[in-house]
Amino acid sequence: MMRMKSTDYKALSVSIVLLLIAICLPWIVGDFALTLAVNMAMFTVLATSWALFSGPTHYISLATAAFFGLGAYTMGLGVDHLPFWLLVILAGLFGAIMAGIIGLATLRLSGVYFVIFTLGLAEMTRQIITYIQNATGQKGILISIWFEESTFYWMLVALAALIFLVGWLIGRSRLGFALRIIGDDEEVARHSGINTALSKVLLFMIPGSVAAMSGAIIAPRYGYIEPLIAFTPMLSFQVVIMALLGGTGRLWGPLAGVIPFSILWELISASFPNQTTLLLGLSFLIIVYLLPQGFVGLLLKIRAKIGDGRGY
Amino acid sequence: MKKRMFLKLSASAALALSIGAVQAAETLKIGAVAPKTGGLAGGAVVSFWPNVKLWAHDVNTRGGLDVGGTKYMVEIIEYDDQTNPGETIKAVQRLATQDKADFILAPYSTGLNIAAAPVYARYGYPMITHTAISDQVEELSNKFPNMYFTLGGASGLAEGVVDVLSAMKANGDIGNRVAMVNVADAFGIELAERAEPSMKAAGFDIVYKTSYPLGTQDLSPVVKGAKDANPDAFVAFSYPPDTFGLTKQAVVESLNVKAFYTAVATAFPAYAGANGAAANNVLGAGGVNADDPDFQAYMKRHEEVTGEKPDFWASGMVYASFQILEQAIEATDSIDRKVVSEYIANNDFDTLMGKISWDENNNNSAYWTVGQWQDGVFKGVASTGREGAVAPRLKQGWE
Numbered sequence: 001m002m003r004m005k006s007t008d009y010k011a012l013s014v015s016i017v018l019l020l021i022a023i024c025l026p027w028i029v030g031d032f033a034l035t036l037a038v039n040m041a042m043f044t045v046l047a048t049s050w051a052l053f054s055g056p057t058h059y060i061s062l063a064t065a066a067f068f069g070l071g072a073y074t075m076g077l078g079v080d081h082l083p084f085w086l087l088v089i090l091a092g093l094f095g096a097i098m099a100g101i102i103g104l105a106t107l108r109l110s111g112v113y114f115v116i117f118t119l120g121l122a123e124m125t126r127q128i129i130t131y132i133q134n135a136t137g138q139k140g141i142l143i144s145i146w147f148e149e150s151t152f153y154w155m156l157v158a159l160a161a162l163i164f165l166v167g168w169l170i171g172r173s174r175l176g177f178a179l180r181i182i183g184d185d186e187e188v189a190r191h192s193g194i195n196t197a198l199s200k201v202l203l204f205m206i207p208g209s210v211a212a213m214s215g216a217i218i219a220p221r222y223g224y225i226e227p228l229i230a231f232t233p234m235l236s237f238q239v240v241i242m243a244l245l246g247g248t249g250r251l252w253g254p255l256a257g258v259i260p261f262s263i264l265w266e267l268i269s270a271s272f273p274n275q276t277t278l279l280l281g282l283s284f285l286i287i288v289y290l291l292p293q294g295f296v297g298l299l300l301k302i303r304a305k306i307g308d309g310r311g312y
Numbered sequence: 313m314k315k316r317m318f319l320k321l322s323a324s325a326a327l328a329l330s331i332g333a334v335q336a337a338e339t340l341k342i343g344a345v346a347p348k349t350g351g352l353a354g355g356a357v358v359s360f361w362p363n364v365k366l367w368a369h370d371v372n373t374r375g376g377l378d379v380g381g382t383k384y385m386v387e388i389i390e391y392d393d394q395t396n397p398g399e400t401i402k403a404v405q406r407l408a409t410q411d412k413a414d415f416i417l418a419p420y421s422t423g424l425n426i427a428a429a430p431v432y433a434r435y436g437y438p439m440i441t442h443t444a445i446s447d448q449v450e451e452l453s454n455k456f457p458n459m460y461f462t463l464g465g466a467s468g469l470a471e472g473v474v475d476v477l478s479a480m481k482a483n484g485d486i487g488n489r490v491a492m493v494n495v496a497d498a499f500g501i502e503l504a505e506r507a508e509p510s511m512k513a514a515g516f517d518i519v520y521k522t523s524y525p526l527g528t529q530d531l532s533p534v535v536k537g538a539k540d541a542n543p544d545a546f547v548a549f550s551y552p553p554d555t556f557g558l559t560k561q562a563v564v565e566s567l568n569v570k571a572f573y574t575a576v577a578t579a580f581p582a583y584a585g586a587n588g589a590a591a592n593n594v595l596g597a598g599g600v601n602a603d604d605p606d607f608q609a610y611m612k613r614h615e616e617v618t619g620e621k622p623d624f625w626a627s628g629m630v631y632a633s634f635q636i637l638e639q640a641i642e643a644t645d646s647i648d649r650k651v652v653s654e655y656i657a658n659n660d661f662d663t664l665m666g667k668i669s670w671d672e673n674n675n676n677s678a679y680w681t682v683g684q685w686q687d688g689v690f691k692g693v694a695s696t697g698r699e700g701a702v703a704p705r706l707k708q709g710w711e
Contacts, residue, residue, distance in 0.1 A: 031434075032409040035402050042398075127525060134496040134523050140423060142448050146430060146455075222397040224426035226498045228351050229397055269399070270406060273392045277349050 015164065022157050026150035034149050038221075040262045041156035042214055045163060046235075047243040047254035049210035052167050053203045054240075055248030056179040059111075062236040063102070063118035066125040067095045067208045069230035071215025073129055076141035076225040084145060084220075088155075091216035092209040099208025103201035119236070126231040133227075140226035143219055155217050163210060167251045175199060245287055247296025256295040337376050337383040340647060342368070343407035344388055345428070346420035350395025354552060356420045358580055359443065359626040362618035364388055364417065367634040369617050377638060380645035389413060397427035404428045408435040414647050415637060422446055429456045438640070438653040442633040443626050445469075445499070453674040458653055460636075462668060463629050464679035464696065466499065469597055470506035470549075472681025472694040473573055476595065476704050477545050478514045485706055486545055486570045491520035491538035493558075494549035495528075503549035503575060519543050526551060535561035545571035552577035555596075556586055563590050563710045570706045571595060579683055579690050581621035590710045591685045598625025599683025599692030601700030606664045624683055624690035632663035666698055 022041075026034055046064055054061055071091035078087045106117045147155075170176040178199045181189040189196050219225055246257025268279045291298055346360045347353040368388045376383040389411050391403035400419050407413040408431060418441040419428050425444040432439040433456050440460045446452060447465045480486045490511060494504035504523070511518060520541035524534055531554060538546055546569045548558050555574040562572060577583060578596020587594075600607055607628060614622045622628065639662075640655045641647060660669040671677045678697035683690045684704055693704040 030409060032405050035405040039398060039402065130496050130525065133498075134494075134501050140498050142426070142446075142451065144451070218398075221401070222423070222427045223429065224397075224423045226423055228395070228498070229423050229427075232350075232396060234350070234394070234396065266402075269391060269403070270410075273390050274348060276392050276394065 019157075019161055022160075023154065026153055031149070034153060036262060036266060038149060038153045038156065040258055041153055041160060042218060043239065043242055043258045043262065044255050045156055045160045045214050046207075046211055046239045047246070047258050048160065048163050048167065048251070049207040050239050051243045051246075051248040051251075051254045052163070052170065053200075053207050054243070055253070056176070056183040057200055057203065058183055059107070059200070059204075060115045060240060061118045061204070061207065062115060062233075062240065063099075063121045064207070064211045064236040064239045065231050065233055066118075066122035066236075067098065067211035068215035068218075068235055069122070069125060069129070069227070070094055070098060071212030071217075072219040072222070072225050072230040073141075073215075074212070075216040075219035076143055076230075079143055079145060079220070088213050088216045092213040095212025096205040096209035098212075099205040100201060102208075103204040104197075107200040107204060108197055119233075122231055122233055122236060126227045129230075130227050140224050140229075143223050143225065145220050146223065147220060152217065152221050156214070159210065159213060159217070163206075164251060166206065170203070171251065175202065179203060241284065241287075245291065245294055247294025247298075249293070249300075250296050253294060253296040256299075260295070337385050339387045340377060340384040340415070340641075341411060341413045342386050342388050343404070343411065343413035343416035344390040345393050345400055345403040345407070345416070346424075347395040348392035350393075352395045352421050352424075355443075355577075355626075358582075358620070359623055360420045360630055361390075362614060362620050362622070363627060363630040363634065364390065366614055366617045367631060367638075370613070371638065378642050379647055384641075384647070393419065393424060395421075395424070397424055400424045400428045401431060404431045408437070415641075415649070415652075417637075418442060418444070418633060425459075426452065429459055432456070433458055436649045436653065438637065438649065438656050440633040440636050440656065442630040447502075449673045449675045457657075457674070459674060460633075460656065460670065461673075461675040462633055462679070463626060464676075464681065466502045467506050468679065468696045469575075469681050470503045471510055472696070473507060473547055473595075474510040474514050474516075476682050476694050477511075477516065477547075477571060480545075480571060480704065480706070481515070488515055488517050489519045489541070489543045490516045490545045490547060491541055491543035491569075492518050492547045492549075493521065493534055493538065494523045495526050495551045495554050496523040497526040497551060499576065500526075500549040500551060507547070507549070524554070526554075528554065529557070531557040531561050532564070534558065535565050535567055539565050539567050543569055545569055545573070547571075547573045549575045550577075551575070552580075556583070559583075559587055559590065559594065563587070566710055568709075571704075572707045573682070578685075579625040580623045584685060584688060584690070592687065593684060593705045593707045595682055595684045595693070595704065596690065597682065598623075599680035599690065599695065599701075600624045600628050601666060601698065602689045602691040603702075604664075604666070604700055610664045625680065628665045632661075632665040632668060635663045636661045636668065666700075 025037055074091040074094055075087050106114055178194045182196050186196055222229060242257040242261045243254040245261055247253035264283060269276050272279055344364045347356045368386050371377060371386050376385040393400040393403050404416060407416050416437050418439050419425050420443050422444045425441050438458050442462055444461060445463055445465060447467055449461050453459055494500040520538045522534060522537060546567060550558055555577045558574055573595040575597040579598040584591045611622055640652045644651050644655045646652060660667055668676050680692045680695045680698055682694040684693045691702045693701055695701055
């Protein structure tokens, strides 16, 4: 049993209050805000789980779309045969297995090679599914079940809560400690007797599994699954951008990126429907120049300055 | 300097006032959501967006929609969904609740329509789709009674090709050797799957069959393989990039067939533009009654107002779907979505594509399936019951 410090209790109670507010949201806000909230919840799930791996290890994974699509197809192909919740769990399992296999094959690669591999992965998975469809002569899959917007939202919030819990536990575990060392200096970690490859593979399974589960949950919302929809590469980039905007140094960092980014994105797409991509690109540039460490970095800097007693 | 500024200001104020006077009529807010970026932007920019502009222009220049004596000008609120169903849902939701749109035009493509259908249903918007192609319309229309289908299904499009080739064979114009290829992606797969058994049943011998991944750059092996099999007809269930690529290769290899068919985007004006004389007598998916004066007038207006040519398949149907909405509003003298929906369900409509009527699944069962480039115009040669089909011609070389 791990011992909890007083700051842990404080963090825990704040988290519970925030979670309760998040749960009550569908009764408070209107339909449109709820649709926005579904998107935010989805990206919170994806970005937080992404940062669990990429934060400490500094490996940039662009494989989110691959796992998301895998989950969406698990739901699409299974929905007429198995219960919904079972398929979500299965999707998570498939995602973890795929991440494990990929991790074993690639996590010995460093830095840029890993980025390129994960980018290729989404495309490869899409091609495999297309190949299977070509062999079976099946087009897009119509998904026969559908939920209310609030149901999608609650499922995603529940998943997000689970990820925060897992992230918190990992942070306190030997694995979390090992990963921080790997992130600082992999060579040192190896010399200290840490099985670096195994630690990275284990952690990589989390975003893989979570992204697949999100894909499975979201699939009925889209109602129709085809490779173009399930494997949109944009998704992988959005997740990375939101996580980095928030900052990956803290568990809540990505959340601090998802919320402002979603609002910004909404403002851009509502006000400038003809220039979305252009304005998005400009926002990235500004973010990278002004907030290299994300909101977390900014906040910590401010706090440090105040702590120094020279808050100017 | 100051005086000039004052003059400028007063001039613009006067202008604003006069515009205000003209637009004293009521406005009807119409939402439009489709890709301007992402995977399907290329198609939407040709077939969808110019029609939105043209329709608003047409309605407003004749003084607006007549709703029981009150004139309603239409105001279009448009959003880019980036070919992403999550964004389509969000944009339609935004139109319904934030912009309080009176009506929302249907989104672009099968997948984006199905994703948005629950939102249309929740707020009671009639959803007259123009580019949703599905063989599962029965299931969809049961689930979404306000959803209508106009462009046809994969079975019909595939059968159309077989019918055209069978007629040529019966005339003794071609033999029974067919090379059939398809792009290994959604629609290409489905068409090939439907066509193969029908081809065999019609007595054709499929002498070459292959598929290639979406985005394949080098299509010369596909065309060379077909050429080696010495076919009488070449059928490709293709997507825009490979429709162009296969035609180019066929010219390079001077593929000697009497019937040459490529699927999606053959009906685009850019196809004739890119291939010049080589496009003549090429068969493709879609078609229109190109000799119909209504359609010709539409083509002319389309080019004048938007600066672009319409395509010879979806463009006309996109505009026709707007006409259905327009006619329902004017006929019921109402902008109440429930009343308008009720009218759409129970009536036939005269559009530039001809008469549109619904079967028990809210589906327009009479649609164009195959067209052919004949001297610069892509004319319908086969349909599931439309008037105005012309006789298909044989392909004679590539010059």
